[in-house]
Amino acid sequence: MKSTLFIDRNQAISKIDPRMWGSFTEQLGRSVYEGIYQPDHPTADEDGFRKDVIEAVRKLNVPLIRYPGGNFVSGYNWEDGIGPKDQRPTKLDLAWRSKETNQFGLHEFMKWCQKVGAEPDMAVNLGTRGIDEARNIIEYCNYPKGTYWSDMRRQNGAEKPFNIKVWSLGNEMDGDWQIGHKTAYEYGRLAHETAKVMRLVDPDIELVASGSSLRTMPTFGTWEETLLDHVYDDVDYLSLHQYYDNYDDNLAEFLGKSVDFDGFISDVVAVCDAVKARRHSNKRINLSMDEWNVWYHSKADDGKQAPWQEAPHLLEDHYNFEDALLVGSLAITLMKHADRVKIGCLAQLINVIAPIMTNTTGEPSVWYQSIFYPFMQVSNFAQGIALKSQQDVPAYKAKDYDVPYTDSMATFNPDRDELTIFVENKSKEKVEFESTLANFDVTGIVEATQFCGYDIKKTNEDQSMKLQTLSSITVSDNKVSANLEPLSWNVIRLNAKD
Numbered sequence: 001m002k003s004t005l006f007i008d009r010n011q012a013i014s015k016i017d018p019r020m021w022g023s024f025t026e027q028l029g030r031s032v033y034e035g036i037y038q039p040d041h042p043t044a045d046e047d048g049f050r051k052d053v054i055e056a057v058r059k060l061n062v063p064l065i066r067y068p069g070g071n072f073v074s075g076y077n078w079e080d081g082i083g084p085k086d087q088r089p090t091k092l093d094l095a096w097r098s099k100e101t102n103q104f105g106l107h108e109f110m111k112w113c114q115k116v117g118a119e120p121d122m123a124v125n126l127g128t129r130g131i132d133e134a135r136n137i138i139e140y141c142n143y144p145k146g147t148y149w150s151d152m153r154r155q156n157g158a159e160k161p162f163n164i165k166v167w168s169l170g171n172e173m174d175g176d177w178q179i180g181h182k183t184a185y186e187y188g189r190l191a192h193e194t195a196k197v198m199r200l201v202d203p204d205i206e207l208v209a210s211g212s213s214l215r216t217m218p219t220f221g222t223w224e225e226t227l228l229d230h231v232y233d234d235v236d237y238l239s240l241h242q243y244y245d246n247y248d249d250n251l252a253e254f255l256g257k258s259v260d261f262d263g264f265i266s267d268v269v270a271v272c273d274a275v276k277a278r279r280h281s282n283k284r285i286n287l288s289m290d291e292w293n294v295w296y297h298s299k300a301d302d303g304k305q306a307p308w309q310e311a312p313h314l315l316e317d318h319y320n321f322e323d324a325l326l327v328g329s330l331a332i333t334l335m336k337h338a339d340r341v342k343i344g345c346l347a348q349l350i351n352v353i354a355p356i357m358t359n360t361t362g363e364p365s366v367w368y369q370s371i372f373y374p375f376m377q378v379s380n381f382a383q384g385i386a387l388k389s390q391q392d393v394p395a396y397k398a399k400d401y402d403v404p405y406t407d408s409m410a411t412f413n414p415d416r417d418e419l420t421i422f423v424e425n426k427s428k429e430k431v432e433f434e435s436t437l438a439n440f441d442v443t444g445i446v447e448a449t450q451f452c453g454y455d456i457k458k459t460n461e462d463q464s465m466k467l468q469t470l471s472s473i474t475v476s477d478n479k480v481s482a483n484l485e486p487l488s489w490n491v492i493r494l495n496a497k498d
Contacts, residue, residue: 060372110158
């Protein structure tokens with residue numbers, strides 16, 4: 001089989017917002033406790049943060065982390081997580097039926113973000129709370145001094161404001177599983193009023209409104225339209241969430257889910273632009289894909305967990321090789337929509353449906369899941385400009401889609417004079433891949449890797465998975481040729497000038 005890709009430096013989709021490769025954490029299972037924060041662990045630093053986890057997160061180069069939810073935020077009182085730790089209350093978290101000790105809160109999160117080199121995306125509770133909480137927390141975080149909440153922040157050890165610029169207005173408010181679930185009209189009105197007071201405190205913030213939790217939601221489309229009628233002039237981004245599973249154990253269908261992902265993004269863009277046209281507006285709403293991943297392996301075990309534990313083992317999917325292939329393909333899809341998707345959050349970061357796992361004792365103390373590798377490569381190398389790419393390859397027929405046997409995308413980073421080609425072979429056969437590069441001066445190969453050769457059900461507890469060298473590659477006369485192994489994720493980095 002042959003697959004060709006035509007890339008032209010003069011044909012750009014958009015500059016990639018680095019925040020597209022963000023992530024997400026909340027007080028869920030062992031994401032925070034025994035993940036980020038474990039004061040009694042041998043690697044813990046002076047703040048109780050696991051240094052082995054910090055090192056792993058730095059390898060992923062995530063620029064933005066969304067917190068504290070997720071479903072958790074809809075029943076959370078942020079004030080419980082500030083001040084002296086011996087005075088913080090232990091409460092029941094109704095979202096995940098766990099005990100929350102509040103030993104990790106706002107100040108701890110901000111310190112940890114600094115240590116891993118990420119900006120915060122702070123969510124406010126629009127489930128059980130609303131306008132009053134929102135104006136208080138932004139005053140606490142962003143106002144310099146001389147008021148009740150800003151001086152309380154200073155009293156709690158942060159003299160300078162946190163200056164948080166990205167704020168999410170609630171979480172998955174369209175879902176009836178959400179504490180404080182609302183109709184689109186109810187949420188739209190609340191989000192509008194909340195945005196108004198937050199911008200009065202800090203006019204320079206960016207706001208994310210809560211869109212549909214899944215493409216399959218019965219309210220999808222009408223939710224976005226009704227919501228945007230209320231908040232179009234108030235917010236900068238509309239969120240969308242999407243998780244995929246392989247309960248049918250059908251590899252071809254599973255890898256074809258990237259086509260569904262592409263359609264979901266396109267549909268939301270269409271709704272946003274329809275509202276824009278109807279309002280005769282010059283403003284464009286962009287998207288925040290602030291939850292995306294594979295999620296299904298752990299759901300049966302989660303249902304057997306006893307309630308009201310501290311940091312229970314919840315949502316601990318152990319990802320296999322086919323999951324890594326889909327995550328890579330989903331990442332390529334995000335690049336294809338770089339003109340509208342400006343924020344993305346792989347959900348989540350540590351232990352909970354995550355690329356990074358921890359053990360509380362023994363070795364390895366931290367281990368990387370299969371999905372770690374493709375995400376690490378896009379977060380580090382899918383930077384700069386997303387280029388329009390014309391792909392020619394046969395497709396196979398899935399239940400709902402025609403799925404190209406290869407999925408490919410290119411980005412150009414002018415700061416490093418580097419062109420990167422991402423190409424995934426979804427076929428069980430080898431593929432002859434060739435890419436023509438127009439309006440580039442290619443001078444050599446920086447690195448060429450492949451991730452392949454594993455049984456599709458293999459997980460990585462033994463840490464045997466690794467990126468391998470893609471040796472069957474040639475570069476000549478601005479053409480790149482390579483033989484792609486069956487079921488492989490491939491990244492080709494080239495020295496190139498425009």
